[in-house]
Amino acid sequence: MTTSEENYIKVIYHLSLVSPKGVNTNAIAGMLETKASSVTDMLKKLSEKDLVSYQKYQGVSLTENGLLSAKMIVRKHRLWEVFLVEKLAFNWDEVHEIAEELEHIKSEALINKLDAFLGFPAFDPHGDPIPNEKGVIQKVNKLLLSEAELNKEYYCIGVKDSSSEFLKYLDKQKIALGSTFKVIERESFDDTLTVEINAQEKIISNKIANNLYVQ
Amino acid sequence: MTTSEENYIKVIYHLSLVSPKGVNTNAIAGMLETKASSVTDMLKKLSEKDLVSYQKYQGVSLTENGLLSAKMIVRKHRLWEVFLVEKLAFNWDEVHEIAEELEHIKSEALINKLDAFLGFPAFDPHGDPIPNEKGVIQKVNKLLLSEAELNKEYYCIGVKDSSSEFLKYLDKQKIALGSTFKVIERESFDDTLTVEINAQEKIISNKIANNLYVQ
DNA sequence: ATTAAAATTTAGGCAAAACTAAAAATTAAT
DNA sequence: ATTAATTTTTAGTTTTGCCTAAATTTTAAT
Ligand SMILES: [Mn+2]
Ligand SMILES: [Mn+2]
Ligand SMILES: [Mn+2]
Ligand SMILES: [Mn+2]
16 A cells, blocks of 8 residues: 555545545545545545445445554554654654654554554553554543533543644643543533633633543 | 655765765666666756756766765664664664665654664664764774784674675674674685684685674 | 535546666777 | 777656546535
8 A cells, every 4th residue: 555545544534433424525635635536536546456435426435454454554653653752752742743654654563563662552642542453442431521511520531633733722721631620610602611620720612622532 | 855866865875985986877776676767867856956966977976965865864764773673672684674664754853852762872783873963974993804804803893784684694693793703714715714703613704704894 | 396506526637756668878899 | 990888868658646627416405
């Protein structure tokens, strides 16, 4: 598989988690910042290689082959992110772009040795689960902070949006994985929350609350 | 720079250490396992970008720009090799291919943090020097085992050929960086050496002796 | 049920990096 | 100094991945 094919497969995988019945051409184009016509070209090639099942105008989904490939790319991406944060002291908002390149390095041995070196981590720096060698992903039940009950203790286990902007905002607010949350009040007009974060009271907009996973 | 351009620049760099007056098209093609006509195409492009100075039929050499780029690629390659051997427990004969890919990951911060993480190593697993952040390469005086004086103590500081086959042969013979050498006898007919290696007497062919650096 | 809008695909092209075959320049040999 | 051999370049294709513009299909709106 080429780097480009891998990027497509990974994007289709991520999109299929949200729309399992079939992924749209335009959605793929949007994620890859390319044009719909380019996507159509690639879908034909991926279909030829039995990585996706594709009927024109009907959207696309991963085959068993494609799904496993996607999980292996995600595995590599997330393991490299752990390496960059844990070993090289990168901040969690700096690693995605680099991992986007590192995920395409071709060596089974490399990724399994890296996994061992890191101590077989279960989650990446953004709280996303890391598929194991066979592609199995540990299922975790979590909810969005926006769905949390009032006056109940939660802690932060992940972010939904892992853009640099959002992560930097969280740094500024001193919110990190492991931070404790207790929703004190929900403003019914705009769903703004008053939350006790690490024993400090803060105002959290609905948009923010919709991008924080808690448990 | 694309991956392909980087591979060309690096090969031109390595060849120019041997033939400083100008690197031949065919030599480049040989190293990259491509055709001379492809090399000519690329030389035009590299020349356009001021990475090499090139006049047709006259061979090619690196510009100042090209030289610095080359050293940075070599730096990355060798630092990744150190990482693979020191941290991930790869054998020294397994790392070159993987480093061949890793050297193209684009991030200044990554390579400098990796350098720090590894403790600013001066040499790679094959004894080759690692250029520093500015491209400066520590000069080491060394000689080939084939040039060593009789009955004088040396130790192994590098290999000239770092192919997997040669390195595996050295493993089998229990020769590694740091091994001590004392040449007991030189057979004048074929230059075969009798060498005391780590206090064990062994017969070393001229070809082998020509690929071991000692000090 | 038509029509309008949106999504998707096709057609035709372009640039990068490779190739083969043929031409040109350089180097070596008589 | 010619001729022959070798090296290098040019010319013309191919494949991959992308593009624009136009055509087609699906979906939404009247
Ligand atoms: Mn990421
Ligand atoms: Mn990627
Ligand atoms: Mn190497
Ligand atoms: Mn390379």
